Amino acid sequence: MATLKEVAAQAHVPLLTAYHALSGAQAVPEAQQRSVHAAAETLGYTLNITIKDVAALAGVSIATVSYVMNNSYPVSEATRRRVLEAATALNYRPNANGRNLQASKTRLIGYGWHNIKRGQSAPLLDRFTYWMAQAVESYGYHVLTFAHTEDSPIDAYQELIQTNRVDGFILAHTNRNDARIRHLLEARVPFAAFGRANDRWNFPYVDVDGRHGIALVTSHLISLGHTRIALIGWPEGSLSGDARVQGYFDALDAAALSPQASWIRRVENTSTAAAAAAADLLALPTQTRPTALVCVSDLMAIGVMSYLNRCGVQIGYDIAVSGFDDDPVSELLYPPLTTLRQPIDDLAAQVVALLMAELERLPMPQRQILVAPELIVRASTDPHRQVP
Amino acid sequence: MATLKEVAAQAHVPLLTAYHALSGAQAVPEAQQRSVHAAAETLGYTLNITIKDVAALAGVSIATVSYVMNNSYPVSEATRRRVLEAATALNYRPNANGRNLQASKTRLIGYGWHNIKRGQSAPLLDRFTYWMAQAVESYGYHVLTFAHTEDSPIDAYQELIQTNRVDGFILAHTNRNDARIRHLLEARVPFAAFGRANDRWNFPYVDVDGRHGIALVTSHLISLGHTRIALIGWPEGSLSGDARVQGYFDALDAAALSPQASWIRRVENTSTAAAAAAADLLALPTQTRPTALVCVSDLMAIGVMSYLNRCGVQIGYDIAVSGFDDDPVSELLYPPLTTLRQPIDDLAAQVVALLMAELERLPMPQRQILVAPELIVRASTDPHRQVP
């Protein structure tokens, strides 16, 4: 393939003129326009400005151009100016592939989407990806997204890192014995996680303190006078699920209330399952029937509220309901839902900061960060908050 | 930098043994282990399997290895087997950067996130990105996400394409005179859009037929006996906003009902603005007060319902409400919300198909696709649908 310099030579015009003729960035006399195009045609040249063209125009070697662009080596003021002028005249942008190959880096961060069924959604996780992308960009990186393969999530991670497509990963939705974490640690691949895993594994993560959060809202209910408080949580075994249940016990303990097994329902994270659990709880005999329902997710709380509304129960008055996440719709529900807000933008920014520290091998003050959620009291637990 | 072959030679072991010693993929006698590590140390070699190593182990040239890996040239069965065995023995994965540089392609698709304020959300668009990533992957591509810069969204697109980071783009949330589309068309950058723009521009897009959708739900309300139907839409000027209003007129026309100006409110896409609009509408004199409220988004419908619930109005009985999008929560609301479902996974898949056709320069039967949304009738317009 020919270079722009050769095309210009063949057409007997200055290099810059050849560029203008081919790019259309600036008008050029008809005759030159034609001869440049003819030259490009015969040489089989298609316009593509590289460091060579800049060097040719500035009259220096490509190394000098590189030094100027990266400020990586002393260059005299005069040539620096010439190079920069040439670069802007040609609208030069360094080719990322060339750079990547040379540096063995891509400035790309991998993020694996979780498999979510058609019609379902995970608003909070979706927002996390958004803020993560935002944060990553502030470091000059980008996010490359990929899908977990159903059976072996590891493969996708391995493939991406082995083919040099990404420099590291951000993980979300971690769990105990998370196979991905085990593998990435073993292979010494840089990553940071949104969520914890085994306590004995030492890796950088940010997590929301669900235990503390549920304790907060439970205490809030106790302070409102509730003594029969039920919990609708996730099945045993999940890390954050168990932590949240523990927070419920913490608060009851602190108030010297004894938990009853019949008040604790552990079901999967869907609104219908939560609604069914609520139905069970309401069917308890009057004297043990709970007056407050703590749900470990807004999704569940929404299902519960929907059920209670159908039954004609006055939420907030007859029975209190709380959620977790502060899903954007939760304040638009009827009545608005008391919940725990995850500062998802902060969380994302902190995870990214941890990863960047790994990539640049900077020491971090803390590699494990726990963020407390904020209790947002609304009318579903405290009807006096009802906005007119 | 040295190659694996040299390390093996220096350590006086076979190449494969050197690989095993360094990778730990397979056990190796202590003595060899040590000498290999020593050799690697002195040569400054860090394990990194390239096509050269495969070629060396298979006893062929790197060209042959490339041919085998890509099936791009006839190779005798015997050497093909030798090469494949060598590749698997060394767990070889082609380096994407090398490939990208050579091919001037990255198999990456750019997608610009829309700026969404902290605390807000756009569940449908978030789901779109998910399904898009999924679809893109089925073609062997990945998605690179980036943020629109506030002032000049063009810059980000230009930068990514000029630096060869992406092969094309997927656009969402398009609008009339969309600057991005104008620019990409001019620069002849491959892209496909989720949403329309100017009719005179010829570019590949997929859009949901909002006009038809709103007509559907309006007709549905008419068939239930409503004659005073209000519309809460977006401000004039937006493409899809205007189309949806048009659908409302279509349906009234078809039923020979004459629209009243006071029934049409055009406010921004927030739940509070919609709630305020609903309050205005309810304040109309009894004989002109609407009995049904058509909202152009679920978000608005949720705000309206929240307001009506606060007022003690019986939604579905006293007044009908409908939305648009089928946000996952809409069926969990009280009462469940009648809405129009966008088959967001299909939409994403089709946009991606269009883009792939552009990239591979395949002819497509259709470059402009309009998808009809599906009317989902729930209790907010038809209380008999109420699930127990």
Add this chain to the structure above:
DNA sequence: TCACCCTACTAAAACGTTTAACCTATCCTC
């Protein structure tokens, strides 16, 4: 036997950078 054509492979260039190593004036120091 020779010219020619296959088949199966290799050597080397190319993609666009960065950077290690080298070169050459110029200036400083003694």
Add this chain to the structure above:
DNA sequence: GAGGATAGGTTAAACGTTTTAGTAGGGTGA
């Protein structure tokens, strides 16, 4: 004025692929 340091450049190698052009050697037809 010799010697050395330094500033400011250049040359060329390297990153890991793909691919063009070329070659060796065996078979074929006349």
